[in-house]
Amino acid sequence: MKSFEYLTNSFWTRLKDGNIASLNNYKNVENVLFNEEYNISDLLTLLSITEDKHLDILLQKSEAITRQRFGKKISIYAPLYISNYCNNQCVYCGFNKTVKTERINLSIEQIVQEAKYLRNKGIRQLLIVSGEAVNSIDEYVKVASSLNHDFDFLAYEIEPLKISEYALLYNSGLDGVTIYQETYNEKLYSDYHPKGNKRDYRYRIETPERIAQANIPNITIGALLGLSDYKEEMLFLAGHLDYLIKKYWNINFAISFPRINTNNINFSAKYPVSDFDFVKIIASFRILFPDTPIYLSTRESPSLRDHMINYGVTNISAGSKTDPGGYALFKDKLEQFSTSDKRGIEEIIDYMKKNNLRPVLKDWDKGYRIKR
C-alpha cells in the first residue's frame, strides 16, 4: 500500500465515519494534556486548545521532550534558490508561471559563487531550491556534484522525481529532500494547482516514498498552512508522517510548518493560521513525534522563532534570501516569498549563545555518502 491508499482508505476509516466534523467530541483537554504517552487520536484534542493556561502546559511538555531528545542544540542551514522559473501555476506562490517579472536560472558558476558566499559565512548545511520542472536531472546532478564537497549536508527542494532520478542524485552526493504536499485536501489541491505537472495530487503525495526507496537518508515533509482548515490538514500530515516513519524505518524523517506568506503576490489565504494556533501545532507535533526534527524558516518573525527554538523547533534557516542570486549576485529579483526574520547568520548564532542554546552548523558528514 502506498501513501495515497493509506491516507484515503485505512487512515480515513480509522477516523470514524470518514467525517472530520464528527470528531468534534474532543476528549477533555486536560485529560489528554497530562497523558504519559500520546498518539494521533490525541492530536485533534490538542489542536482544540484555546486557553492560554492549556497552551502553557503544552509548551512546558514540548520543551521538556525537546531537551531530553535533542538537548540544547539547534541545527542551522540556509536555502539557496537557483531558479525562479516555474512551469506550475500555484495560485499562492510568487514563482507562479503567470506572474510577469524577470526570471533567472543561475548557471553552475553562479550557483557555486552563491554557495561560496554562504560557506564563508559558516553555513555547512545547504538546501537548494528551484521552481519546478525547469532543470533537467543532469543539471541537478551537476549542481550536487559541484557543491557536495564544500557542504556536509546537501538537500533539494525541487519538483517530484522518479526513483531512478533520486537514486542518481543520491550517488551525486545528495543527503536529503524536502517535499511539501501543500494541502492534503484533494479538492482544494486541485483548485490551488490549476495547471502544470504539480496538478497530479497522487504523484506528489507518493513522492516521499520514492525518495525513501532511492535510499536518500533524510526526508522533510509538510503542508502549507493557510490553504485549508489547519486541524484537518495537520491530522493528515500526522497520519502521513506516522505511516512513513513506520514503513521506512531507517530513514530520518523531519517535518516543517511553512505558513502562507503572500506579501509579494496577490493572494489571500482562506484559512489563515494565527500565531496562537501555529505555536500550538508545533508543540503538539513535538509531543506526538518526540524524535522528529522540526524545521522553521525565516518566513516567521524573529520573536516567534526565538521562542519556538525552545518549544519544539530543532532546525532553522538563517540569513535567508529567497530570490536566486540574492546573496552575492543580484538585488531585488523575484522572491518566492518575503522573509520576516532578516537577521544575519552571525546575529542568530550570537542570540542562541546568549540564551543558553547551542547553534550547530555541522550536523551531518560526507562520510554517510556511500555510492550504491
Next chain:
Amino acid sequence: MNANHPSLIHYIYRGFLEVSDLKIGNRIFKSRLFVGTGKFASVSEMIKAIDASGSEFVTVALRRMDFDSNDDEFIDNIDPERILLVPNTSGARDADEACNLARLACAAGAKKWIKLELTPEPRHLLPDPIETLIAAERLVKEGFNVLPYINADPILAKRLEDVGCVAVMPLGSPIGTNKGVEAKEMIKIIIENSNVPVVVDAGLGMPSHAAFAMELGADACLVNTAIATAKDPVKIANAFKLAVECGRDAYLYSKVSTFDTAQASSPRKGFIENLGK
C-alpha cells in the same frame, strides 16, 4: 580474599592489573565513567562537566566533528594525554557508512579508536546487530580498537568479542529515555560471560542507575543525556562520578544476599557453636 570473590575472578580472567583499574585495548583508565558530548548547551559547559566527571574516555559524534577547522574550541581544551577522545558513528545506517566514517576520522588525524553506533532507526536509536557485527569485523581487521554499542544481547556480545572488539557496550535502556538498567538480566549474563570489559551505555538517567550498573559488575558506564540536559551539568557529572565509584566499591567489597523474609540471628548459632572441632 576467597577464591569465589568476584574481584579475584576478574583479576584472573581480565589480566594482571590492579582491580581498581580498567584496561581496554592497551590503554588503562582510572575512571570508569565515560561521557558522551551530545546535547550540551555550549562547549564550555561540556568541558566543565567532563572535568567534573573525571572521565578519561569521551565520545564525540563524527557528524559534529569539524575536520576542516584548525580552531576547535572543544578539541583545544581537552588534554589528549589524560582524555581519550573516541569518535562515534551515530546515524550510520549500515556497515558501509560506519566504516567509511571511521576511516575518514582516522585520515583526518583521529586515533584508531571507534565507538560503533549503527542506529538506522532514528526514533529509538536502537543499534542494528547485524550491521554492527559486519562493521566491527572489518574495522578490527583494519587495526581499530572497536567498542560496539549493542542491545543487551549476550550472544551478540560474544560474537563481537570473538571478532576482536576491545569491549562491548550494551544499552541499559534506549538512548535518551533515562529509564535506567531495564535490560538488567541480559546485562548480568553478558557480564558473567564476557572476557572483555562491559560498558553499560545509554538510558542511565540518574546516578543511582550508574551505581546499580556497576553493582551488577559492569566495568564502566557511559552517560550523556542525563549530564548534558541536567539543570546543573557540572554537579550531575560529579554525582555520576561518585555513583560509579560507589557502585564499583559495592561490587568489589560487599557481598550480601537478599531474603524475602526478615532474618533474625541464625537459629543454628547455638548448635554450630557447640559442634566439636
